[in-house]
Amino acid sequence: MKNIVIGSGPAGRLAALELGKLGEEALLIEKNHIAGTCLNEGCMVICALTDITRFIETNNRFNSYGFLKSQIDISYDKIVEKIQETQVKLRKLNELENESVNNQIIYGKASIHDNEIHVNGGSYNYDKLLISTGARPYIPDMPGNQYGLTNKDILKIDEIPDKLNIIGSGFIACEIANIYSKLGSEVTIFSRHSFLKNIDEDIKKYILKYLISGVTLKENVNVLKIKKNVAITDVGEFEGSTFFAVGRLPNSEIAEGFIDLNTDSTIKVNEFLESSKKNVYAAGDVIGGYQMTPIARMEGIAAARNMAGFLNKIDYKCIPQSISLNMDVSYVNDEKIENKDLKEISYPAIAGPNSFWNILTGDTGLSKISFDSEENKIGNISAISPSSVSDVAYLSYLMRIGADLDDFENFIEIHPSTDTNYKIIKSMWL
Template identity: 50%
Template sequence: MKNIIIGAGPAGRLAGIELGKLGEETLLIEKNDLGGTCLNKGCMVICALNDIARFLNNKRQYEKLGLISGDIEISYEEIVNKIIKTQKVIHEIDYEENTSLNNEIIYGKAQLTENEVSVGGETWEWENLLIATGGNPFIPNIPGKKYGLTNEDILKLKKVPEKLNIMGGSVIAAEISNIYSSFGSEVNIIARSNFLSELDPEIKDYIVKNLLKNVNIYENTDTKEIQKNKIIVENNGETKEFKGNTFIATGRSPNSEIARKILQDDDFDNRGAIKVNDLMQTSNQNIYAAGDVTGGINLTPVARMEGILAARNMAGYLNKIEYNTIPQSIQLEMDVSFANKTNFDKNKDGNKNKDNDKIINENKETIDISSPGSAGPGGFWKVLTKDTGITKASFDSQTNLLESITAISPSSISDIAYISYLMRTGENISNFDEFVEVHPSTDVFFQIMKYI
C-alpha cells in the first residue's frame, strides 16, 4: 500500500481526501468512528449543546423584556440521543467522501512495525505513513481522579448535573461552564492559575461579567482531591469543599504511543508529542504526523491544514506549513473570536500553545482601540441590557498593520476569520475603506479601522 493513514479525525480524513484527489493509493485505519474527537466527543458536541443553551438564554431574556412567556423543559436524554443520531449521519457522509475517491477504510486498532501495519490479523506494507491519532484528555495525577468526568463523558450523562465543578481555566472550561449553567446547573470553575489567561484583560472581564455571570470562578486554586460527589480545593491556605460532579478540563495529551516502536526517542517532545518538520515529516522522511498528536495548536482547522499539507508532501507535491495568525474562538452565549499576528514554531521549546497567542515582536509601538458591539442579528434585543458585545484591536502605529483583534458578537466567528486572512496577507488598515460588510451586521470593527 503506497499511503497508509492511521486515524480518521480532521487531520487524517482530510489527508485521505487530498490523496484521493491526487489519485494516490490510500488506506485509512480508524479505531472508533470517523471524524475523531471533534465530531464524536469534542467541538461538534459543544456546538450542539451550545445551540440549546443559547435558545434557553434568549428565551429568558425575552421573558425579562415582556416579549414572551411560558415554561420550557429540556430533555437532556433526548438531546444526547439526537446528537448521536446526527453524528451517524455525518459518519456516513465522511465515509462517502473518502471511499468515493477510491480510498479504503478499515476499522480497528492498528499495530506498527518498521515497515508494516496490521489490523485484526491483516497486514499491509507502507511506502508513506501518516500518524494522525489525535489526543486524549490530560488527567492530573491527583487523588480520586477516577471520579472526574472529561469531554469523553458528556454523551454518557443521563441528566443535567445539579452541581458541576470544572477543573481548569481554559477555553473548554469556559464553554462547558456556559452550557451547563444555562441548563440549570450550579457551576464552579476551579482554575489553578488565572482563568482565560490567554485573553486581553478587558475581554476576559467582559466574559466573566456578561457571559458567565451565573458561574462562580475561583482563580489560583489547587484541587487536592476529587471524590464521587465532591471536590476538595485549597485557596490561599484555606481548604474548601464543593459538592457535585467534577469535570476535568486541564488540556490534552498527544495520543502517540502507537509510534514508539518505529520512531526514536528524539522524535518525541517531553509531553509525548511527535516532532515534525515544516513538511510534517518525522526524522524518517517516509513517516509523517499531523493534528493533535504533534502538539502545538490543538484546533480542528489547524489539524485539517496539517493533514492536507502532509498528504501533498506524501504525494510528492512539496509544501511547507506556516502557522501565522490562526483565528480562534470560544463558544458562549455570544461567540468570542480572536486572532493575533504570530509566527508559531511547534518544535521550539517555550513556544507551544500559550505563546502562539502572543505578539512576537515586543518592541512594536502598538495602539489599542475598543468599541462596544452594535445592534443587529442576535444583538438587537441586547441593547436594552447594554450587553451587545465588544471589539478590541491593536495595531502598529508606524506601519498601520493590525496586530491583534478580538470580537464578542453573534457574527464574530466568520468576521474574525476574514480579518485574520487580511492580517496574514499584510493588508494595511488604511485600505479597509475598500471593504464593504454585509448589512445588517453586529460587528463594527471595520468602521473602527476606517475612522482611526
C-alpha cells in the same frame, strides 16, 4: 498499499481525501469513529449543546421583556439521543466522502511493525505513512481522579448535574461552564492560576460579567482530591460532580520506539510534517501546537501533498481562535508586533442579527483592535459578537498576507451585521 493513514480525525480524514483527489492510493484506518474528537466528543458536541443554551437564553430574555410567555422543560437524555443521531448521519457522509475518491476505510486498532501496519489480524505494507491519531483529555494525577468527567463523558451523563465543579482555566473549561450553568447546574470553576490568561483582559471581564455571569470562579486554587461527589481544594470542600478541563495528551503511543518524540510525547516533525523516519509523516493534535480542527485539517492536507511529492509548508502566522459561548468570542494576534507599543481602540459591538434585543440590557458585545501606527499594521483583534467568528477569520487572512490598514478601507460589510471591526478600522483615520 502506497499510502496508509492512521486516525480519521480532521487531519487524517482530510489527508486521505486529499491523497485520493491527487490520484494516490490510500488506506484510512480508524480505531473508533470516523471524524475523530471534533465530531464525536469535542467541537460538534459543544456546538450542539451551545445552540440549545442560546435558545434557552433568548427565551428567558424575551420572557423578561414581557412579549413572550413560555416555559422550557429540558430533556437531557433526548438532547443526547438527537446529537447521537446526527453524529451517525455525519459519520456516514464522511465515509462516503473518502470512498468517493476510491479510498479504503478499515475500522480497528492499528499497530506499526517497521514497514507493515497490523490491524484486525491482517498486515499492510506502505510506501508512505501518516500518523494522525489525535489527543485525549489529560487526567491529573490526584486521589479520586477516577470520579472525574471529561469531554469524552458528555454524552454518557444521565442527567444535568445539580452541581458541577470544573477544574481548568482555558477554553474548554469556559465552554463547559457556559453550557451546564445555562442548563441549570450550579457551576464552579477552579483555576490553578489565572482564568483565560491568553485572552485580552477587557474581553475576559466581559465574558465573566455577561456571558458566564452565573458561574462562580475561583482563581489560584488547587484541587487536592476528589471524592464521588465532592472536590476537596486548598480553600475548602465543594459538593458536586467534577469535570477535568486541564489540557490534552497526544495519542502517540503507537509511535513509541518507532520514530522520535518530543519531551511532551508529541511526535517530532520537520517543516514538511515528516518524522525522524523517512516517508513517515504526522499531523494534527498528535504533533502538538495549535490543537484546533482547522489547523488539523490544514496539516493533514499539507502532509498529504508532501506524501504525494508536492512539497509545501504551513504558515502558522495570525491563527484565528474562538470560544463557543452564547455569544462567540474570537481573536487573532500577530506575534511579530503584539509586543510593540500598540495603540488600542475598542467599541461595543454593533447591534444586528441575534443581538438587537441585547441593546436593552447593554450586552451587545465588544470589539477591540490594537495596531502599530508606524508600521500601519494590525497587531491584535478581539471580538465578542454573533458574527465574530467570520469577522475575525477574514481579518486574520488580511493580517496573514501583510495587508496595511489602508487596505481595509475598501471593505464593504453586509448590512445588517454585528461587525464592529470595520467601524474601528475606519475610525483610525479620524
